[in-house]
Amino acid sequence: MTDVSIRTEDLGKRYSIGERPYRTLREALSESVRVPWRRRATRGSGDGNGEDKIWALRDVSFEVQEGEVVGIVGDNGAGKSTLLKILSRITEPTEGSATIWGRSGSLLEVGTGFHGELTGRENIFLNGSILGMRRDEIRRKFDEIVEFAEIGKFLDTPVKHYSSGMYVRLAFAVAAHVNLDVMMVDEVLAVGDAGFQRKCLGRMDAAASEGRTVFLVSHNMTAVNQLCTRALWMNHGHVQLDGKPQDVVAAYLKHGGSESGEATWSSSDSAPGSELVRFEAIRVKSRGEIMSQPRIDEEITIEVDFSLLRDGGERLAVNVYVLDSYGNTVLSSANIPGASAIPDPWFGEPHDAGLYRSGCTFPANLLNDNQYHVTVHLVRTDDAHVEATATQAVSFTVFDTGRMLEGARAGAEWHGAVRPMLAWRTEALGAAREGALAETRSGPSSHHPITRA
């Protein structure tokens, strides 16, 4: 039997908008002289549904059992962070209550309280104790933390001299060794390079298996899917859906994630273009809908709307570039017949002024579960002159359903910018050749395509 770890009842948080975060004394003084009764009145009234108040969170009730890993998904401003901050006791609810059983702490950023002038060693103690570790606990885990952080001889160097990678590694190492019953985690996984992110995901996985309760806010749907035992979708301050991560994530993605999946230019001034041609919109679509987080096993279409502004038979080509989050070009394509699976009859023909839509479709299971950016060029075919450029106009994140990991170890990760499904076949060729054993031993065994996080 498990115990309840977190229980919230009708939790709500109201913020005042319009009011500047901090005022000058003069304003406050003159205000309290002019309307001494008004403040009291608004404080007293129960609802206070004034125009300048918004509920960031309202009527949120749920129960979390010990050992559950709950992922919170939702758009920016949906109340995820507010919920996390209330449960971390950083901010107070306006109404309702929450109860937490066990030692709880929050990891809302990596390296809270880190000070540049202090050495790595000193920051371990400072950060650890701020995150809720006792001094003897830090001392006991000190070597482990240093080893995890891989900072070695820089232990007694002020962290301001660290590279950003070392800084993040040290900060995460401390956070990863905080041993609390209930942990609130916000986007901590969004730091560092891909390799380090994998390491962090591994730690989260371990935390869960040790029976700790983890409350995780993330924009990384793959992480939510793989790590969490349950997910909450927050929408406009309410819990929209509470259930299995796969179901919740799918419902959330269908509704449209935080990336819009579409770039439009409302005015002709802001739209990239020339006197000849101008961009109108660029969209990422999957299953016929605009989608910022298309599934890995569905076709993805990039759709480009543009206006040709001059009559007289211009010939244009549309070039599409897909870049990874580091800006490397993963692939490029154009609607020239020789490079198309299905030739585009529009290409090579002269066209008059008008609005045109060009689209190219990527097969399912081509891109990996990363974030990608789309750059589009409109090129005059006669002299290869680039007329219009929309640089990284839309972004999308390929969402991994997890099917390609069936049969692989838990927490495994695919390397590479692309992830096609290839034909595989292995045959038995008879008896082993002599000396074959020695040959395989010397092979590059470390380059496995799949690694455990």
Place this chain on the structure above:
Amino acid sequence: MTAKPRVEIRPTRGAVALDLPELWAAREILMILVWRDVTIRYKQTVLGALWAVLQPLLMMLVFSVFLGLLAKVPSDGLPYPLFVFCGLVPWVFFAAVLTLGSQSLVQNEDLLTKVYFPRVLIPTASVLASVVDLGFALLILAGMMIFYGHPPGVEALLLPLGLALLFGYALAAVFWLSALNVRYRDVRYTTVFLTQLLFYLSPVVYPSTLVPEAYRALYGLNPFAGVVEIFRAVLLGSSYDLGLIAASVGVAVIGLATGWLYFRRTERSFADVI
């Protein structure tokens, strides 16, 4: 199985009681914050902790020349350098605490918005961090007392009374100013001005006996006047005015109580408005 700690989160209303168990549980964080502030203060300085004693010594030199020697400000019959240094030792501490303490919450914004522990630890740590400097300054003062032939007597055992008033006043000021500063950034400018004003309102460079006797209790409404009065009385054997000291203690106690209440009332919104 041991019972797990339970935390209730709900809107607080009205005055908030002192949560002593929680403060006790957080003592290690207080220590580490004090240690951090002390460590950082003199990092990458050439003279390091020497600044703690250089500052009051240089001030003493200037005041001794211009006020003691040239302006002939009275000094209760004591050598002027010794007289003024006895006032400067608590003053330098107090001025540093006002400056650092009033900024403490704003400067620790990342702690306020990212992690929970009793917020009152932050301004308290900023006061405690200056205690080390005060200790050094007191040692120099003891050396000067011996040099000028006024070694500390048994009355010096009463110094903790003066220190208690000093810490009480410092905490009161820091609770008020740091909490106000979260919402009203005017405080930073006000504090500079306030510090100068309090300096001249306190008997640091002149004796309190210059103030007519009838007005001494009124004069004591600035608790720092009481601090210097006690310091000079117990260390240098100067005469003292009980009315002045009583007024100072009264204001400090009221200031500490209201400062605490104001801090606890406003801390719930620190993370939202900072």
